[in-house]
Amino acid sequence: MFPDFSRAPNIAGDPDLYERENAAIDPSGALWRALRAEADWAGRVLLDLGCGTGSWLPRYADAAQVIGVEPDPDLLVRAARRGDARAGSAEHIPLPDASVDVVHARFAYFFPPGCDAGLAEVLRVLRPGGTLVVIDNDWHRGEFADLLRVSAWAAPQGSGATTDAWWAERGARRTAVLSAWRCADPAELAAVLRLEFPGELVDAWVAGHPGRAEISCGYALFAVQRQP
Template identity: 75%
Template structure:
């Protein structure tokens, strides 16, 4: 297989929510987990303080400065060349993907993949590559949507975009077969106002799905949001 084509990985699939709307996606990142529940759970699963952490599929690098506060080293890997330029303004980044991580064997302690690549089935190549770069005892934590709990899950159920990508049962079964530990975290999205929440929802869901939610929830700037963490130890 040819690794590159026209400057990008030949197996790269562009993510339109962030690639087409990077500034709105920044607002989404600001809105998630306002009470810090997800971050506490990530620390409990695999604390990166004083260790080397890889943000796999880092996008615009939004989370790199936060990792860098107490990590020994924080590295972002991103396949989208345009997003990589933005990420480089925030920290150390490499052009790569889940299947092609440009790091040495056994060089990373913690890998976080936040809504990036791991949409089972068909993720074994990326998982094998993550295992390659993890040091013995290192940890991969995949941050995914909970398709069963929270108002966001209701939107996922209503969206043909989401149903075409994954189902909760398929995802759970895939990770269970690979020995992952599953952790549920109930949090929320909290935007500055209703207009911002609507704008964020419109990059994630079809217009008619968002229209229905906005009509049923006038003036809302927050919704409940469930996460699932899948943890694999090298």
């Protein structure tokens, strides 16, 4: 077990339901287009850091090589069915120096402060000119952010200001993207929201938004480039 590994209760608690959450995000493709604009992976080597069950690995089909790294052994078994998935963590990436062009970390490890060791390790494996893009929640835009600001589960993260300041101090470029989650029906949306928020908070939101199968969601992308 890697010392920086902390099991994520949402995906580890119900990986099948978390897969449905992953399928629901970004129906317009706004987030996906923004990721390409930050660092296009076509024909390049991409590392999906903290790849979970590997649900995103097939989406990088036009990369020259796609590598998933995941510390949770149970999730790693699932990810390996979808592609090249290896045991590792943000602070222990099983790759040589300067071997990767693009790194994506999607709600994995980078919850500032206290992330400098992982950032240093990512910069080690990036080639000069390569880019790390961290996908995080934008606490300022979207209905999902409204829930974050009142959720007891999210309270330890602060208001998002800590995250923004930490990345700004390290020269990261911040890009805001407004997208959504779109589920098959209202029951599925309520179920996946319960992975992220206390049940009573979800119940109140559902009661105030009857019949809804979609919730707007803001994302913050933090991009750091390894200097030549």
